[in-house]
Amino acid sequence: MRRNTSICLLAVGHACVDVYQGAVAALIPFFVAERDYGYAAASGIVLAASLLSSVAQPVFGVLTDRWAMPWLLPAGTLLGGVGIALSGLSGSYGLTLTFVAISGIGVAAYHPESARVARRAGRGSHSAMSWFSLGGNLGFALAPIMVSAVIGHGSLSRTPLLVLPALVGAALCVPTLRMLGRRASDASGTASAEGTDDVASFVKLSLAVVFRSVVFVGLSTFISLYAQQRTQGGAAAGTVALFLLFLGGAVGSVLGGFLADRYDRVRVSRWSYLLSIAAVTGVIHVPGPAVFLFVVLTSVGLYVPFSLQVTLGQDYLPSRVGTAAGVTLGLTVSVGGLISPLLGRLADATSLRTALTPLIAMPALSWLLFRALPEPAAPGRERLRPSAGRENRSPEPACPRENAQAPTTYGHVGGSPGPTEKDDAYGA
Template identity: 30%
Template sequence: MSAPLASQHSSKEAVKSATVYAILICISSVHLMNDMMQSVVSALFPVLAESLKLSMAQIGWIAFTLNMTSSVMQPVVGLISDKKPNPWMLPIGMLSSMAGMVGLAFAPNFYLVLLAVVFVGLGSAVFHPEGSRVVHLAAGSRRAFSQSIYQVGGNFGQMLGPLMTLWIFIPLGQKGAVWGTLLAAAAIIVLMKVVPWYKSQLAQQAARIEQRKASGVAPRASLAPRVVGFALAILFFIVFARSWYAAAIGNFYQFFLVESYGITIKQAQIPLFLFMAAGVAGTFLGGILADRIGRKKMMLLSILGAAPFALALPHLPLPLVYPLIVLLGFILQSGFSVSVVYAQELMPGKVGTASGLITGLAFGMGGLGAVVLGHLADSRSLSFVMMACSVLPLIGMLAMLLPKDRKES
């Protein structure tokens, strides 16, 4: 290869491996607003439980409806977007969530709350696979780190749920959900910067594929379907454990605190906030560490490392709950974004499908967990639910069976 051609090739590779931080920050901020709108649903639980006289089982069904709508639709959207990506689906998803916010604010009964939650779930289902594709295109060579920036936005949005309960919904009641429409509007404005960039990247990606075909460069060999299927099955079990445990903390731990320690619902938001805030930091640092030590090791450290803290949490005196729940949230969430990247690298060329399967599965498993745990809480007790769920992170030992990391070319 001549010097000018070598220089040109090197320049192209540098551009390809560069991380586009402006786009990552934009899509992460939209992820924040999307997940804040989802957090409005769980943040309303104490208000809805009182104003609409809902049982723990009905609270579980609301969470189930939100999460299953996202779960079922995310892999479908991911599969469609892999075949024909459509940047304009991003703002369309935000419009669906906006409609859901209006519905939540004014729903007079349990069934209309469920309908409103369907719109929020659909908006999220459309956003997540397309958002992950944007991250993949902007990541360059730092895929785990870039995915962690994206997930930090979502985790930060979820983290604000307890604060919304404390500062918005307890004072304003159900109608406070109408403020969620401002989040959707802000997200659409930010996406007006992302959509044109996304379209240009898709065009460049299509041109590169055609160039490879014309030059006769063979694509990298894929893993055997049996190996991919086995690895995905292990990932599903890990996501199941994390999601059911997160469902127990996010939906019912506040009620457990009130029942077990005699604190108020306002005071119960503080440990919940600490868990989610620590999860934000864990997600960010987990992505940085995974690019250095590997995806598999990071996932194993994450969920298995959280097990001792999860087992101890239901038995602690209240003063020790606060520091332990910080450590628990940090360690548990440090591996989630890594599992998404690991799945993407198992399925090269199917970014939307891989992202939809993992993040969609997380929502779906969390939703199913909310229903099952809600019925258990009504039939047995909240203490039984928290103690039963504390063993779930031990399932993380299955990560030892995963194949070695496979970096995508």
């Protein structure tokens, strides 16, 4: 019960942070309408949110591998909210980019430590991590609704109201960290697991996440404007398309955890990327209202592997789970934002449909990389070969769902046994 409570609180807090990642894309049509930005200028705002975040998240990951920094959860949440709240107050493009970048730094500070805390709270369960990811995806999905409700009948001067989720999320961090601090004291005799880092597999995984990021961020930046063109609808059609893109991610995250408890994570991810190839093609080339169906399929296909890639990265680098989370949740995901201005420039020079067409190749590249990845075994068990089927697997699951005394690497570097100063910090 305590584990479930911790995961639920972390999931809600995750939603309160990721609503600001979704808010950047949701604000794009309002910046275009109110300030007359072109495609390239609008995508530059997404770049501002992604650029510093892409560099900062691995840095925060390295830091959290050495020291516990539970205060990053409330601090990052507040910083993410304040940046978005201030983004609409100035007509200056430079100040808008600055405030959006500040929000990106806050999001970057939150994710590596929160992924470590979620892994620790869920005791390595794939389902637990998928519920934690679900919170973030719901935050993404609610962002267009929140932005539309606050700004849709007014102007960008109302953006300070968008700070409210950050206040809620920061408040939820306090009982969560206290609960985990008490658990660390109760488990003072539990040894942590050791593992060997598989850097080669981690690099391949990271490249796969990069390609996933390019297609998802590219679509989230332009799907609202593109849906308006394809359906001949107004702003409402764009809001619905963006909402479905994010909501499908919530479904995909839970489905990914469910499937990973029955099949290995690598195989599930391969299936998902195959689905994504067809779905992205439909989004870009199928006209009319059917585009909404393909938006949902695309979102599900891209998000089934999302939480699985986080745990895969942590299992490939068991001695550096903070760094792994910083890369899989940060650097590789944010690369998509770096590509968005190129798509914007291409759209300005040709058409939005032409600019989005290369995105079809991205899930195909991710699928190819996953074909070369092994499924990590639990500590002490043999790692599966990339081509291994279910018949070659160990009879027990790689990450048992129910084992309160299962050894973990949460909060420890190098597999040192027993509680450390990182455990004590969560009770601070």
